[in-house]
Amino acid sequence: MRNKFHGIVLAATACAGLALATGAQAKDTVQLGFLGPLTGGNSSVGLGGRNSAELAIKLRNADPNSKYTYELDALDDECKPNVGVQVATKLATNRKVAGAVTHYCSAVAMGTVDVYHRFGLPATIWGAVLPDITYGNDYPEITRVNGTMINQNETAAKMMTGLGYKTFAIIHDTTDYGKGHFTYLSKYLGEDGAEVVGSFGVTSDQQDFTAELTQVKALNPDVVVFAGLTPGGVRVRQQMDKLGINAVFEGVSGIKSDAFFEGLGTDLAEGTMTFLEGAPAEKLPGGAFFLSEYEKAGYSTPPEAYGPFAFAAMNLLIDAVETVGPDRKAIVGYMGKVQDHQSITGPISFDDHGQNTVALITGYVAQDGKWVVWEDSDYAKGIRQLPAAK
Structure with a gap:
């Protein structure tokens, strides 16, 4: 049957x-x-x-x-x-x-x-x-x-600017994947009244992001975006912490995996944002x-x-x-x-x-070692707070 x-x-x-x-x-x-x-x-x-x-x-x-x-x-x-x-x-x-x-x-x-x-x-x-x-x-x-990264980035820009964030620094890998996300996210952020204050192309296997992140820290953006896959996202977030960068960390769909938590640990991953087509499996x-x-x-x-x-x-x-x-x-x-x-x-x-x-794109936030739909999260309910806009 x-x-x-x-x-x-x-x-x-x-x-x-x-x-x-x-x-x-x-x-x-x-x-x-x-x-x-x-x-x-x-x-x-x-x-x-x-x-x-x-x-x-x-x-x-x-x-x-x-x-x-x-x-x-x-x-x-x-x-x-x-x-x-x-x-x-x-x-x-x-x-x-x-x-x-x-x-x-x-x-x-x-x-x-x-x-x-x-x-x-x-x-x-x-x-x-x-x-x-x-x-x-x-x-x-x-x-x-x-779906495609067009759908993802249009939703990401609208949601993040809707939360009050206006300045963004984007680190992207230089593959077609990373460059594509950078192109579409920049486009939609501009349409939604936000500013990309800095952009940095990096290789997909780059290990040390100190030079890029030092410049990001000086720019003092509301949000640091990494447009790449999980291994690079883990390294960028770890090195942001070492340099004391206080900003929302946002990734693209390529970081939405359980391996992101395994690489970072629950505490450091907490509050990371990402976007994915469709809805959670359940x-x-x-x-x-x-x-x-x-x-x-x-x-x-x-x-x-x-x-x-x-x-x-x-x-x-x-x-x-x-x-x-x-x-x-x-x-x-x-x-x-x-x-x-x-x-x-x-x-x-x-x-x-x-x-x-x-048509459907879902926003997620890292909460207690899991990817939680934004609307269901403690952050959306005001119980927890992301770093504030500057």
Whole structure:
């Protein structure tokens, strides 16, 4: 039996009973791919995404009504563009792979879109947020279930200025990901009447931010923003503390992971702001089901912020195969027509560039070692206070 979400199985026992009764006629096997950072500083998010995609496959394989048996081919892109191109090529040239759920890191996703287009592999992004991944080309093979940094930064600027903050210093990594966040956040802050008093480009693997943060301290901004991923965000926040910088610390979606608390500790992470498309897993339309099944599966790492999107992307890909068969060209055609597809993250509707039209962006604050929705937090209720505007 299915619930209202396409491809989500609720009755594995029915499958077992059918197998005993009929001998479980063998089904053809279809390989589906997953790519993400399974090692390195962003591995917690990558493993959460891999597990979530795998869970979608496990549940579908337990469904007696599915036409195929599915196998997952999960590869590690290490959040490095050169590695991403290598593993994407390996996956795309394997003609047994019908489609893939791909990439958390935007720089990797940008580096691989040409590969998927060249080999006709349908690839659905599950985490990367750079707009050009979908909007920078006309590749029908590329779709994305999560939103973009445009949505995130428009909401972030409106919320932070609404809290009274008017001066911002932005440290961003010099990948397309970091530069993109800087561009859009600066734009929307200006539209909302705030000022970017200083901006600093840094390498994605930079360890020492003393020079940049010394200048930031002299500028005395209300908010210090880091536009990059968790490892860099941890280092910037640690070094802000050492230099005695009293300002709100704000990150982009790339820092929203449990690893942020593991790297910083609860006290130093406290009060950090970040923004992410969608809602917390427990508040999603199928979030309770997803979290329950994830726990039952016994994974040793949490699904993290983008796990629900990886789960939704894999279910959508499986639905495509169930409808049109394991044919790459037919799957690309199916994806191009997706409208109001019900998933645990909400309806999925792709525009003419394969981008899901995600309207909801949620603000979070670090509170007692957890990411708490701003409206539910002690800060929003006035029980705790962020550093005041100057």
